[in-house]
Amino acid sequence: MTPKDTSTSPDLSLKKSSPSHQELHAHLTGSLSDATVLKLLRAKQAEGGAKLPQSAEVTIQRGHKRTLEECFEVFRILHCLTDNLSAIKTITRDVIQEFVADNVHYLELRTTPKSIDGVMTKNQYIDTVLEAMIDEMKMNNITVRLLVSIDRSRGLDDAWDTLQLAKQYAAHDQFKSLICGIDVSGNPRAGNLGDYIPVLQEAKQCGLNLSVHLAEVPNEKETLELLKTGLIDRIGHGTFIHPDTGGSQELSQLVKSQAIPLELCLSSNIKSGTVKSAEDHHFSFWRKDEHPVVICTDDKGVFSTTLSEEYKICAETFHLKKADLRELCLAAVELTFLSQEEKERLRLSVHTELDELTRLES
């Protein structure tokens, strides 16, 4: 691994001239910065027992690309570094601090609970993530919520297990307000999402919000089957849904008729090769159709980006004006998985901030 040894702690300088953002699609392990990876490597080396690959680049710099399969190999390597509770605590805290430094005021993190015999249980994994979230919220101006991820490459038994866990925490006195739903992710070429529909039905019946990675790669049959369930609250990526980007009228009609928002991650799609360039990104087609979209990072570490960088790329590519960006910011608030009351509070604070920025500029 060759992360840059720039700093061992995140840059906390706030960008006050631009509005704060809401991040709704961030995988915990994929969000690790070089500084955090270095910290974890040093901890492993200090233990003296690390069985780590000798060389691997964790982040993908601007202009560089990997295949989707190679990206999943990077996750596998990162999981070797995050195989204990101390590392889980470190990464959760670092990732939240880095989003704070990028002026993110609301963050929905997602992660798949993992267990390692004799080291950690899935309950301990989630406890550790939630406790780190609480600690960081006490110290920073950020609200953090958790989506519990089902990894489609782990099979149905693991998915039921994950759902049980999410239900348990969603009913937990101390933690229930922090759990905002279920994410379905993992290698889009592994398994068939249709098999997971009963899990999603039960999740929905239990009041959990559902964000599903859909049509990241072309798969009309699977996408259609999932969209027809009417269960999905937000779509991750949705690259091959719009007829202008390799989808079909039927798929896009289903998304539009149910008004399912899309979580769009430009750098991730470009660097993992599912979208050719920023200009080709499906953002422009959905925006033209006035469909709800939110700009997200996906894996800010692996794809070497930040949320402000994603907004910048979007603005430069699609010639968005300040007003368009602020409109996107406000729209993001509506797409959060917050309760109506919490959403109202966030809406008010974003409005106040935008009014203040406008006043300062005039």
Ligand code: 5GP
């Ligand atoms: P973790 O759940 O370990 O915190 O975050 C890494 C995991 O998130 C990966 O192993 C993978 O399951 C999921 N993930 C991260 N980025 C992507 C993506 O772009 N597409 C899909 N389908 N899954 C992803």
